[in-house]
Amino acid sequence: EMEVKKSRFIGYATHVDSWPDAQRVLQDIKNKHPKARHWCIGYQGGADPVNERSSDDGEPSGTAGAPIIAAIRAEALSDTLCVVVRYFGGIKLGTGGLIRAYGGAARLVLKDAPVIICLPRSSVTLTVDASYVGVIYDTIGKVGGAVIEEAYGADGSLTVTLTCETNQVDRFESGLKDATSGIVSFHCRS
Missing domain, CATH: 3.30.70.240 (Alpha-Beta Plaits)
Structure with a gap:
């Protein structure tokens, strides 16, 4: 969790087997944080081809999902869902601030997440x-x-x-x- 200009950013990262599995996990997180303003995601699954999905969930385009996906790629992970929950603190962060906040929260949670090595x-x-x-x-x-x-x-x-x-x-x-x-x-x- 991190705070930027009174907004709270809470990161979650988990292994998922498929996109439907990722959607179930996302719904569980939404149920856990019903008063949050945004639940932004990055998902990367499979190996050949890689299936990537992201959502800015109402934030300006490219300011939340893209930095979360970039954090997943930087850790060379697959079959991973990363969700960053935002509780709006009343101060707008601007495009650069949002990118840094969402990317930072994703990097923080992914850095400490356990890694499962899956061999084909x-x-x-x-x-x-x-x-x-x-x-x-x-x-x-x-x-x-x-x-x-x-x-x-x-x-x-x-x-x-x-x-x-x-x-x-x-x-x-x-x-x-x-x-x-x-x-x-x-x-x-x-």
Whole structure:
């Protein structure tokens, strides 16, 4: 929180999974501050392509949302919503003053926000003789994978769908081919 010429600027920053998620968080903040004059936002989501949204919420164009987005970019964050709430103090700040106040409040809250490092993950589906179940789960553990689904077939086969970090997929597939003498078959990889 910061005060500029009797106006209070309160910043919030959080991880969000999507724009609808960001809208829900914004509504929660509005409910928490019903007497505020403005609830300005910057949102950046996704990686390729990046989805950016901002709102000046009644402030002059470019004086609130743009500096908030700039603060998010400066921290190299994604999947982030930053909201700056303003309680008007009766003194107009002018264009430069608003840009400094909204950008400053955003930088302040983002500087102290916890960062979650998210690595890209891929999904892999494979089928192998069920006798290799131990080898499969051992290899999944070695690459930090997580099983999403498994199914045993009437023919004694085992089909497993898992996720692991994208940079571990080749290691996983290579390890399983070696462990099963190449009889494992991979159905899809995304």
